[in-house]
Amino acid sequence: MQNLASRWGRVISLGEETSSDYTLIVPLFGDPKYFRNGGYLRQFRDRTLLAVNVDSPKMRRFVAELREQGWRVHASRLTGRVSCPEIVLDALRSVNTEYVIRIDGDTVSYEDPGRAVAAARAAGADLCSVKITVSRRETLIEKLQAVEYDMSMLGRHNRAWMTSGACMIARTSALRGILSAHSFWFPGEDIETGVIAKHFRLSVRHVDMRFYTDASETFRAWLRQRMMWWSGSFRMAFVNADQTLRFPLTFAYTVCVVWLLWSAKWNELFDPQHVAAILPFVLLLYTGVCFLSNWSVRSRWMVLYPYYALFQALVLPPLGACYYVWLWFKQRTIKPPGRYRIGLGRESLDLSLWKAPVGPRIAWVARVVRITALQPGPE
Numbered sequence: 295m296q297n298l299a300s301r302w303g304r305v306i307s308l309g310e311e312t313s314s315d316y317t318l319i320v321p322l323f324g325d326p327k328y329f330r331n332g333g334y335l336r337q338f339r340d341r342t343l344l345a346v347n348v349d350s351p352k353m354r355r356f357v358a359e360l361r362e363q364g365w366r367v368h369a370s371r372l373t374g375r376v377s378c379p380e381i382v383l384d385a386l387r388s389v390n391t392e393y394v395i396r397i398d399g400d401t402v403s404y405e406d407p408g409r410a411v412a413a414a415r416a417a418g419a420d421l422c423s424v425k426i427t428v429s430r431r432e433t434l435i436e437k438l439q440a441v442e443y444d445m446s447m448l449g450r451h452n453r454a455w456m457t458s459g460a461c462m463i464a465r466t467s468a469l470r471g472i473l474s475a476h477s478f479w480f481p482g483e484d485i486e487t488g489v490i491a492k493h494f495r496l497s498v499r500h501v502d503m504r505f506y507t508d509a510s511e512t513f514r515a516w517l518r519q520r521m522m523w524w525s526g527s528f529r530m531a532f533v534n535a536d537q538t539l540r541f542p543l544t545f546a547y548t549v550c551v552v553w554l555l556w557s558a559k560w561n562e563l564f565d566p567q568h569v570a571a572i573l574p575f576v577l578l579l580y581t582g583v584c585f586l587s588n589w590s591v592r593s594r595w596m597v598l599y600p601y602y603a604l605f606q607a608l609v610l611p612p613l614g615a616c617y618y619v620w621l622w623f624k625q626r627t628i629k630p631p632g633r634y635r636i637g638l639g640r641e642s643l644d645l646s647l648w649k650a651p652v653g654p655r656i657a658w659v660a661r662v663v664r665i666t667a668l669q670p671g672p673e
Contacts, residue, residue, distance in 0.1 A: 296453075304500070307502050315411070317389045318407065323353070325352070326353070331399055331400060339364065368388045377483050379483050382473060386469065392415070393415065395410075395462070398461065422501045423501070424505055426443055428443050435510060435512065442599070443509070444593070450500045454488070457488040461505040466649075467646075471648045577601070581600055
């Protein structure tokens with residue numbers, strides 16, 4: 295139903311106008327091998343900032359090599375469990391353009407990013423999601439992910455706040471304010487960015503520009519990635535249920551249909567006669583729904599998609615929950631990690647306070663019990 299309504303979403307279309315007032319920020323940490331789009335970014339080298347966290351001799355050598363090659367590098371020295379928003383926030387101290395494009399080290403586009411920035415500025419957008427597409431479609435798991443990505447991107451027409459870590463566009467001052475209120479918890483960090491933007495009453499839109507990113511090439515890599523993604527889903531559904539209630543459709547589907555009805559799905563499968571009578575009809579119906587509601591991105595691989603989706607719905611929720619609990623155990627804290635750092639009541643963010651580069655420190659003004667104000671802190 296949502297994807298059928300995608301044609302009426304508030305989508306920003308690309309125009310002929312372009313802009314050079316932007317910075318491409320590429321967060322890199324852990325290993326230099328994650329920087330795979332250097333060939334693509336070379337054409338925008340004067341507008342690219344590589345945000346590298348230097349936490350090992352290998353990364354220190356990597357920074358030196360990048361600078362020798364002419365790249366502009368912001369070297370962070372963050373400790374502990376580092377996440378992309380934490381690195382990006384630190385790197386924003388080195389940015390003086392009006393807009394930034396956060397882009398992963400494996401993401402590219404075949405269109406001019408300046409057109410997307412110009413379109414976002416003309417629409418007065420503060421944060422924009424974009425269309426993320428699978429770049430390589432050779433193995434079966436890559437082809438199924440390609441179908442999944444293309445279908446989910448239609449949903450961004452009406453839920454633009456579900457930003458992707460592969461790429462997002464933001465007004466620099468807005469992103470400084472958003473990330474200063476971020477929890478920096480890795481699983482689900484990208485969607486948290488959109489949730490915070492909505493909390494601060496910012497203009498969150500979807501730009502109809504396609505970016506291509508790498509997807510897991512093998513089932514093992516896919517399963518490892520999805521366990522982390524589903525731990526982020528568990529975090530949003532239960533750890534931050536009070537915040538997810540702001541999005542009733544997302545809450546009803548994620549919490550009720552996906553998570554709370556998980557045991558009911560398995561209970562259905564324990565009756566072989568019932569499964570034999572019902573499941574073929576359900577799969578046939580689901581295939582038809584996939585094609586009809588996603589006709590603009592139709593693919594022959596949608597024939598297999600119901601089985602792919604069924605496997606995820608049956609197997610991955612408990613694995614994601616267990617992965618979250620394991621991460622919680624590693625934190626050695628009683629309080630569940632990954633709680634959003636925003637209050638229940640929506641607030642307004644004065645972007646004029648965030649135009650000048652500020653450091654990654656957060657200054658909160660607490661009144662009574664809840665957080666009611668946010669001001670930029672000193673470097």
